Amino acid sequence: MTVVADSDFARAVVAGLSQTPKVIPARFFYDRRGSELFEAITALPEYYPTRTEVGLLERHGTDVARLTGKGRVVVEFGSGSSAKTPLLLARVDPSAYVPVDISEGFLRDSAAALADAHPGLDVLPVAADFTRAFRLPDPVAGRPMLGFFPGSTIGNLDHAGAVDLLRAFRATLGADARLVIGIDTRKNPRLLEAAYDDAAGVTARFNLNLLARVNRELGGTAPLDAFEHRAVWNDLVGRIEMHLVATRDLEFAAAGRRFAMRAGETIHTENSHKYRPEEARLLARASGWEPLAAWTDAQALFALHVWAAPPEQLAP
Ligand code: AVI
Numbered sequence: 001m002t003v004v005a006d007s008d009f010a011r012a013v014v015a016g017l018s019q020t021p022k023v024i025p026a027r028f029f030y031d032r033r034g035s036e037l038f039e040a041i042t043a044l045p046e047y048y049p050t051r052t053e054v055g056l057l058e059r060h061g062t063d064v065a066r067l068t069g070k071g072r073v074v075v076e077f078g079s080g081s082s083a084k085t086p087l088l089l090a091r092v093d094p095s096a097y098v099p100v101d102i103s104e105g106f107l108r109d110s111a112a113a114l115a116d117a118h119p120g121l122d123v124l125p126v127a128a129d130f131t132r133a134f135r136l137p138d139p140v141a142g143r144p145m146l147g148f149f150p151g152s153t154i155g156n157l158d159h160a161g162a163v164d165l166l167r168a169f170r171a172t173l174g175a176d177a178r179l180v181i182g183i184d185t186r187k188n189p190r191l192l193e194a195a196y197d198d199a200a201g202v203t204a205r206f207n208l209n210l211l212a213r214v215n216r217e218l219g220g221t222a223p224l225d226a227f228e229h230r231a232v233w234n235d236l237v238g239r240i241e242m243h244l245v246a247t248r249d250l251e252f253a254a255a256g257r258r259f260a261m262r263a264g265e266t267i268h269t270e271n272s273h274k275y276r277p278e279e280a281r282l283l284a285r286a287s288g289w290e291p292l293a294a295w296t297d298a299q300a301l302f303a304l305h306v307w308a309a310p311p312e313q314l315a316p
Contacts, residue, residue, distance in 0.1 A: 010218055010255040017259045017267070024210055026156055026242075026270040031213050035106070037206040042082070044202055046194045049152055052302040053182045054083050057150075060295045060304060061091035067292050067306045068178040071095050072146040075173060077130045077153075079103075079110045084150045086117060088180065096122035096140050102129045131165060136172065145173040152184035152302070155239070155273040159283075162273070166287030175312035179289060181305050185296065186274040189233035196231035196240045196272065204229035207242050210269055220254035230266065238279075242270040280305060 009028055016023040030038065042050035057064075074094040076085060079101035089097060097114060101107040104127045111125040128134035136145075147169050154162050169179060196203055207229045214220040230243045243266035251260045261267075275283060277294065280303060284291040289307035296303045 009213075013214055013218060014255050014257055017254065018257075022259075022261070022265070022267045024214070024267055024269050028213065029206065029210055029270070030103070031209075031217075034206060034209050034213070035103075037202060037209060040202050041198070041206060044195075044198045044200065046198045047203075048191070048195060048301045049182075049184055050082070052297050053150055053152075053304060054087065055297060056182075056295055056302065056304040057084055057087040061087055063293065063295070064088070064180055064304070064306055065091040065093075067308075068092055068146050068180070069144075072144045072178065073098060073136075073140045074146050074148055075100060075136065076148040077169065078149070078151070079107045079125065082150075085114065085148070088148055089114075089118060089121070092146060094121065094146070095143065096124055098124050098126055098136060098140060100126045100128055100130045100134065102127070131168075133168065134172070142174075145177040147173050147177060147179040147181075149179065150182040152182050152272070154181065154283075155184050155275070156271065157273075158271065159273070162283060163287045166283070166289060170288050170309045173309060175309060177309040178292075179305075179307045179309070181307065183280050183283075183303050183305060184272070184274050185300055185303055186238055186276050186279075187299075187301060189235070191301075192233050192240050192274065193231050196242060197229065201229075203231065203242075207244060207269055211244060211267075214254050218255040220252060222252040222254065223250055226250050227267075237271075237273070238275070239271045239273040241268060242272075243268050275303075277303065 012025050041047050070093040072094060073096045075098045077100055079099035099107060099111050107125045107127055111123050115123040124137040157165060208224055211222045211224055215222055226247050227244045228247055230245050232241050234241050245266045246261040246263055248263045281291045284307045292306045292308050294303050294305040
């Protein structure tokens, strides 16, 4: 096997496993197997976010369109493989659709499916990491934009990182843009812990796949049977944390380095921050957006927000 010792993944794994506490960044969950497992998570009975957000888009699509207006260019951060994108597109009648995703294969497939389902709509995929600066395609430059960022992916960043990303979205989308964003809410920790540690063990497999990926791609020897999935609510910060817990003292190799762990020591693999309504509004304002409206379901499990970027202002 070729071990790409200087890949982004290898560098992150070596740095993350060398620090205390150990971490592997969550963005590495999504290889092919991880993406399949995530799709399976979205259909779990305990994982309320996906079906709740779909319900909100169904119920409030017309209200969303009233606030965004029709005919904007829809820019989706993360390409729309789900049921959510067609729901939004049907309501806001876009002049073009720009899915942005780091995974080229995934992007190509979902863009082709969207184009088939919407004949006549310009679909202009952009293969880019939307957490870094990227350019929108020339044909849509300068047109009114509507960003779409569903799934509470924003929750996977810490608060400072979330503000940076939302500011970058505002810069990319331009003056007077709108943003439709799904944000998970704070709720009973028992519901949250069940959503991230389901009875069928799919989330556990998703978490362990990260270490399996280290073994597959970085010549790793991590003993997978000596790790357990843990999902725990951190009330102080307002987030679910996922960890891989070593069940015994162990050693393993990865990316040409050796690592040791004590029984009970963890590798922190993901944070999923949850926002109270007023915290979500604060997040909008801190990143230069004006919150226009938000809707939740009857149990306030999830929230769908519409924000606006300020119109262009002349400086004196
Ligand atoms: C992608 N992201 C919004 C999911 C979440 O809920 O934080 C990832 C996930 N991790 C475990 N289950 C789902």
